Amino acid sequence: DQQVKQNSPSLSVQEGRISILNCDYTNSMFDYFLWYKKYPAEGPTFLISISSIKDKNEDGRFTVFLNKSAKHLSLHIVPSQPGDSAVYFCAASAWSGGSNYKLTFGKGTLLTVNP
Amino acid sequence: SQTIHQWPATLVQPVGSPLSLECTVEGTSNPNLYWYRQAAGRGLQLLFYSVGIGQISSEVPQNLSASRPQDRQFILSSKKLLLSDSGFYLCAWIYWRGASIGYTFGSGTRLTVV
Numbered sequence: 116d117q118q119v120k121q122n123s124p125s126l127s128v129q130e131g132r133i134s135i136l137n138c139d140y141t142n143s144m145f146d147y148f149l150w151y152k153k154y155p156a157e158g159p160t161f162l163i164s165i166s167s168i169k170d171k172n173e174d175g176r177f178t179v180f181l182n183k184s185a186k187h188l189s190l191h192i193v194p195s196q197p198g199d200s201a202v203y204f205c206a207a208s209a210w211s212g213g214s215n216y217k218l219t220f221g222k223g224t225l226l227t228v229n230p
Numbered sequence: 231s232q233t234i235h236q237w238p239a240t241l242v243q244p245v246g247s248p249l250s251l252e253c254t255v256e257g258t259s260n261p262n263l264y265w266y267r268q269a270a271g272r273g274l275q276l277l278f279y280s281v282g283i284g285q286i287s288s289e290v291p292q293n294l295s296a297s298r299p300q301d302r303q304f305i306l307s308s309k310k311l312l313l314s315d316s317g318f319y320l321c322a323w324i325y326w327r328g329a330s331i332g333y334t335f336g337s338g339t340r341l342t343v344v
Contacts, residue, residue: 121273149332149333151335156318156338157337158320158335158336158338159320159335160335161332161333161334164332204273204274206274206333217264217276217279218322218333219276220273220274220275221273222273223273
């Protein structure tokens with residue numbers, strides 16, 4: 116059972132335009148949502164997160180929107196730059212007892228920004 | 231500052247050989263530590279997590295095991311590697327930022343079993 120889904124394996128946009136990466140989830144107990152960016156042969160790097168009590172969080176060119184009723188979140192990158200080309204992972208966290216939080220990841224979306 | 235180290239960066243091992251990947255964190259105490267694997271064309275799969283010394287929880291039954299011999303050390307092991315163990319292994323550490331949480335990942339180990 117895949118609790119975090121990124122239904123688009125790839126996305127291609129032109130430099131300067133908006134990139135919109137989508138993510139759906141099924142577990143209503145998730146309390147934080149995070150986006151990570153990953154280059155080949157490197158560990159993921161954290162981009163931006165949002166608490167389940169908010170519907171928007173913005174950090175520079177990156178904005179994450181959360182629609183709890185639809186169990187959907189999206190990452191907007193404006194304007195897109197060629198250096199943004201990478202795999203983007205959506206992740207959700209939930210408390211699993213004691214002091215432990217676990218992240219559940221989607222399968223990722225490969226973003227290609229064309230010059 | 232808080233950092234996470236993972237080694238080796240790449241590893242090629244024959245089928246049936248043992249495995250030991252090490253992860254250490256600095257600048258924190260009693261961290262929650264995680265091992266993830268990214269297989270080719272797949273997302274990040276949680277393998278093990280540890281909330282303290284000697285405490286290991288397994289998420290997916292498999293050929294691998296994990297140990298937490300010291301507070302800031304997390305080891306992923308196998309007695310006999312399978313071809314299906316090939317993948318990109320990532321250690322991660324959870325930290326608190328005010329009322330929110332964050333994960334930091336190590337740089338990863340690319341394991342190829344031949």
